[in-house]
Amino acid sequence: MRTPVITLMCVWLAALALAGCTAPPASLSDHDGLVHTPLDGDEGDLVVVVFSSTDCPIANAMAPDIERASRETTEAGGRFYLVHARPELTAERTRTHAREYELTMPVIVDRNHDLVRTLDATITPEAYLLRMRGNGRYDILYHGSVNNLYGSVGNRRQNISEHYLRDAVRSAAAGKEIEVSQRTPFGCYIERN
Amino acid sequence: MHAILFCLLASTTNAADTWSDVSPIVSRHCSTCHHDAGSGPFPLLSHSDLAGRRRFIAEILRRKLMPPWLPGGDSPPLHDDRTMPKTDRTRLIAWLDAGAPTAEGTEPVAITPPITPSFPAGTFTVPLDEPFVIPPETIENEHRFHQDTWCFVIPLDNEDPLRVRGIGWKTAAPQSVHTVTLVADDRGRGRKRDEVDPRVGFERDGDLDRDISGSLGGVGIGLDRMLLPPGFHWSIPAHSDLVAEVKYRPLGRALPLGDQAYLVPADDVASREVIAVVTGVNRLKVPAGEKEHEAEDRFTLPAAFDVIAVIPRARNECRSMRLSANLPDGTQRTLLDIPDWDAHFRRPYLFKSIQSLPAGTILVSRFIIDNTDGNPRNPYDPPEDLRIGRRTGVAGFTLLGAGSDAAASNLLLKTSQRVMDRRGSQTRPSRTPIPSPKAP
Numbered sequence: 001m002r003t004p005v006i007t008l009m010c011v012w013l014a015a016l017a018l019a020g021c022t023a024p025p026a027s028l029s030d031h032d033g034l035v036h037t038p039l040d041g042d043e044g045d046l047v048v049v050v051f052s053s054t055d056c057p058i059a060n061a062m063a064p065d066i067e068r069a070s071r072e073t074t075e076a077g078g079r080f081y082l083v084h085a086r087p088e089l090t091a092e093r094t095r096t097h098a099r100e101y102e103l104t105m106p107v108i109v110d111r112n113h114d115l116v117r118t119l120d121a122t123i124t125p126e127a128y129l130l131r132m133r134g135n136g137r138y139d140i141l142y143h144g145s146v147n148n149l150y151g152s153v154g155n156r157r158q159n160i161s162e163h164y165l166r167d168a169v170r171s172a173a174a175g176k177e178i179e180v181s182q183r184t185p186f187g188c189y190i191e192r193n
Numbered sequence: 194m195h196a197i198l199f200c201l202l203a204s205t206t207n208a209a210d211t212w213s214d215v216s217p218i219v220s221r222h223c224s225t226c227h228h229d230a231g232s233g234p235f236p237l238l239s240h241s242d243l244a245g246r247r248r249f250i251a252e253i254l255r256r257k258l259m260p261p262w263l264p265g266g267d268s269p270p271l272h273d274d275r276t277m278p279k280t281d282r283t284r285l286i287a288w289l290d291a292g293a294p295t296a297e298g299t300e301p302v303a304i305t306p307p308i309t310p311s312f313p314a315g316t317f318t319v320p321l322d323e324p325f326v327i328p329p330e331t332i333e334n335e336h337r338f339h340q341d342t343w344c345f346v347i348p349l350d351n352e353d354p355l356r357v358r359g360i361g362w363k364t365a366a367p368q369s370v371h372t373v374t375l376v377a378d379d380r381g382r383g384r385k386r387d388e389v390d391p392r393v394g395f396e397r398d399g400d401l402d403r404d405i406s407g408s409l410g411g412v413g414i415g416l417d418r419m420l421l422p423p424g425f426h427w428s429i430p431a432h433s434d435l436v437a438e439v440k441y442r443p444l445g446r447a448l449p450l451g452d453q454a455y456l457v458p459a460d461d462v463a464s465r466e467v468i469a470v471v472t473g474v475n476r477l478k479v480p481a482g483e484k485e486h487e488a489e490d491r492f493t494l495p496a497a498f499d500v501i502a503v504i505p506r507a508r509n510e511c512r513s514m515r516l517s518a519n520l521p522d523g524t525q526r527t528l529l530d531i532p533d534w535d536a537h538f539r540r541p542y543l544f545k546s547i548q549s550l551p552a553g554t555i556l557v558s559r560f561i562i563d564n565t566d567g568n569p570r571n572p573y574d575p576p577e578d579l580r581i582g583r584r585t586g587v588a589g590f591t592l593l594g595a596g597s598d599a600a601a602s603n604l605l606l607k608t609s610q611r612v613m614d615r616r617g618s619q620t621r622p623s624r625t626p627i628p629s630p631k632a633p
Contacts, residue, residue, distance in 0.1 A: 057234035057368075063445035064329050086245065101329075101446045151569030154258035156442075156537075158340055158509075158572030159331050189248040 026114040030106045031091035031098070038081045038108070039118065043134035046078030046172055048165070050128075050146065051085055051121045054097040056188035059125040061156070062146050063101040066125065069146065069166045070105040076173035080105045085124065085190040087111045113193055126185040127165045129172060142168035144183035153186050210288045211296040212240045218281045219243065220304045222260050225415060228306040232367045232414045240301035244293040251289040254282055261414055261538040263505075267515070267530035270545040273416065309417065312361055316457045319347050319435065325393045327369050327441050327448040334396060340572075341442060345394040346383040347435040347454055355429040358464070360410045361418035361455030362437075366448040372440040372539050374411035374504070375454070376404050377429045383436035399438025400585040403610045406438040407504045407591045408469035413540020418455065421467060422501055422547065425595060426459035428466045442537060465595035468602045470498065470609040472516075472556045473589020475616040476582035479510065479564045481575070486562040488588060493555050495608045496601040500548040500594035503529050504541045507588035509570040510579055511536075512563045516590045521553040528556075529590065535570060547594075560588045584613060 027037045038049055050066055052059045059066075070080040082105050084094055089109050098107050110116055119128050119140075129142035148162040164183055171178045219237055227233030227242075236242050243250060253259050262275035288294070295301045323345055331341055349355070364370040378384075382401045390396060399406030409427055410419040421427070435454055472492040479486045505514060516528045528548060550556075564576050581587050596602035 055235040057444070060234075060445040061443065088245075148574050151566075151571070151574065153252065154256060155569035157570070157574055159333065161574055188246065189252070191245060191247060 026118065028108045028110060028114070030108050031095045034106065036081060036106055036108060038079070038083075038115065039130070039138060040136055041079070041132040041138075043132055045132040046073065046076065046169070047130045047132060047138070048073050048078060048080045048127065048169065049083055049115065049119065049130070050081070050165070051083050051116070051124050051126045051190065053084060053086060053124040053188055053190075054089060054093055056124045058150055058153070058156075058187040060101065062125055062149055062160075063103060065147050065149070065160055065163060065166070067101075067103055067105070069127075069163070069169060070103075072166055073169050074105075076169060078169065078173070082107045083115055083121075084109045085113065085116050085121065087113075087193055113190075116190055116192065122190055123185045123187045124190060125187050129165065129168050129178075131172065140181075141172050142178050142181050145185040150186040210284060210291070211294050212288075212301045213296055213299070215285055215288045216240075216302070216304055218285050222275070222277050222281065224304045225307050226260070230306075230367065232371075234368055236306075237304075238306060239303040240293070240295060243289070247289045247293050251286050254286050254289075257282075261535075263531045263534065263538055264542060265530045265532040267527040268542075269526075269528065269548065272543040272545055275415070312418065312455050313359070313420075313457055316359075316361070316455050318363075319349060319454045319456065321345050321347055321437070321450065321452040321454070323393045323450075325450045327366055327450060328443055329446050330443050332396070339397050341440060342396070342398055343394050343439050343441070344383065344386070344397055344399045345437045345439065346378075346387050347437060349429065349433050349435060351429065351431055351433060354431050355433075355456065356426045356459040356464075357429065357456045358426050358459035359418060359420035359455075359457030360412075360427075361457070362412045363417060363453045363455070365451035366441070369441045369444050369448050370439055370450070370452070371442055371537050372411060372413045372438075373452075374399060374407035374438045375409040376401055376406045376436050376438075377409050377427075377433045378404070378436050379430040379433040381434075383434050398583075399436055400583075401436060403585065403614065405469055405471050405585045405591055406436070407506075407541070408593070409435070410502075410593070411504060411541050414538055416540050418457075419502070419541055419543070420457065422543075423461065424464050425467050425501060426461075426464045429456075440537075440539075465499075466599065466602060467501070467593050467595055468606045470494075470556075470592045470594070470605055471586055471589055471613055472592070472609065473506070473558050473586035474560065475584065475586055475613065477562065477579055477587050479562050479579040481564055481578050484563055484565050484567065486564065488560045488562065490558045490589075491555050492558075492609065492612060494550055494552055494605065496552050496596045496604050498550045498554070498592070498594055498596060498605055500528070500544065500550060500592050502541050502543045502593040504591040504593070505529060505531060505534075505539060505589075506586070506591070507534060507536065507560060508579075508581075509534070509536050509572050510562050510564050510568065510576075511560050511588055512568060512570075513561045514588070514590075515559050517557050517559075518548075518550050519555040519557060521551055528592075541593075556590075556592075558588075558590055562588075586613065 073080040130138040146165045147160045223237045227237035260275045362373045474488045518526045
């Protein structure tokens with residue numbers, strides 16, 4: 001039913017039209033063994049996927065803000081996933097990382113880069129806010145940086161003053177339009193396998 | 194002819210470099226900080242440490258963000274110069290771009306982590322006994338100098354004055370603690386500030402009235418000690434405290450501090466006491482949107498001054514700075530040139546040879562401030578009006594050195610303090626209101 005061609009088209013569409021993609025049946029387990037299908041869900045569901053890394057200083061510096069966005073997402077009835085893109089990461093390592101950074105959302109290691117390829121993620125941290133259309137289809141409502149802590153790679157600001165992801169979640173939950181739906185993320189590249 | 198051309202091309206592009214060719218470059222320029230106990234956020238020791246971050250590292254190298262070293266080409270020779278030669282940089286980038294290859298049929302050998310040299314015999318350590326925890330994120334406070342800055346009082350309980358020829362600092366959070374500067378305090382000023390702040394340590398900068406933090410030296414990223422050249426010492430009065438200003442970078446998680454200061458006793462009796470001459474601007478008024486604000490200060494040395502080190506200081510709205518000396522004979526000498534300032538990599542710089550400046554030399558310090566959003570390091574987004582003042586300077590250079598004798602040193606110290614005082618008194622202690630925190 002869902003052929004690689006459709007997946008590729010989805011990537012292409014996601015990049016160009018930000019609309020109406022079909023998810024491959026990516027089901028991935030978190031470090032507690034629970035299985036998740038982030039890109040599947042009922043029509044109207046809000047889903048946030050944030051690509052991260054255990055040792056990217058930029059992603060780690062934003063961990064508290066990512067956790068806050070996660071809480072707001074779940075409070076608004078949505079789902080939130082932190083996705084590590086380095087295949088060699090063990091459950092032990094991601095569990096320790098989540099404990100150190102006080103992260104409470106499900107943490108997935110995308111070993112085969114299924115999600116990385118489907119969403120065309122390139123950086124950590126990189127956020128996607130999706131609204132499900134049902135039948136494995138979704139719209140990308142927001143894509144890009146979590147906040148404005150970094151002005152560019154190597155250039156960190158004093159404080160976060162714009163919480164892009166959080167604000168996008170708030171707007172989406174309130175049924176409002178998201179003003180800027182794409183913002184360049186700065187961080188560590190994901191090495192594709 | 195063709196063969197020669199081919200050889201030339203091959204030698205400049207190094208297309209055939211493998212891990213064993215580039216690992217000495219990584220070892221020399223990166224592994225010193227990028228190992229488990231170092232300041233770098235991840236180790237750069239094994240082949241996979243690099244291969245797994247190939248594009249990221251290549252981009253950081255292209256942008257010349259690593260290794261961190263602020264002084265530019267016009268500065269005189271400095272100890273511990275971390276400038277990476279262009280050939281090393283291009284070779285490493287080319288190897289990363291080529292897919293980080295290893296020689297066929299070999300196991301890539303990892304770099305041995307560097308060993309920190311021990312302190313000289315007789316060095317004593319004083320622990321920071323307070324249970325401070327570096328917060329995961331910047332604490333918003335009312336005063337912009339003190340962001341990500343915390344101070345601690347470390348009692349020395351010394352019955353007699355101390356003469357030291359070096360200081361050091363060992364931190365339990367090397368990735369977070371970026372700069373530590375010290376000042377000696379025999380008047381309980383640090384203690385008083387500590388009492389007023391109910392928390393562990395106190396949240397402020399470490400300047401004590403006219404005594405600038407760093408007058409007793411400091412450490413920075415990749416620099417755990419500051420040893421004075423022979424013939425110089427610092428004097429610490431009896432019954433003193435060390436007051437340490439710790440500048441940290443929040444890393445997203447709580448990090449307990451368990452640090453230690455080191456003092457290296459001086460042995461040679463005939464050494465000169467080091468004093469701190471501060472020169473710079475006491476106040477800045479730069480409206481948001483101003484791109485190239487120039488601030489300049491001039492200070493005339495009342496006596497000859499032998500400078501051994503300089504510690505720069507400015508906020509990140511400042512893009513570049515330069516300290517030069519106009520000598521009485523009409524010549525001009527650059528003492529420190531920082532074309533791309535980043536306060537997080539601030540540290541003391543020790544001259545390889547003492548900079549002897551005759552009496553009458555004019556020290557000129559210049560700062561270029563970019564308070565637009567075109568400055569990617571502007572701490573505020575969107576930029577805000579900058580209106581700050583401080584007696585010990587808001588952008589400046591601390592020069593450590595000595596006059597020809599105690600009287601000359603005293604004259605230099607007192608003149609510098611008087612100049613800063615006079616300007617400081619024209620500066621009301623201005624407090625830029627911080628933006629009201631947005632609803633969480």
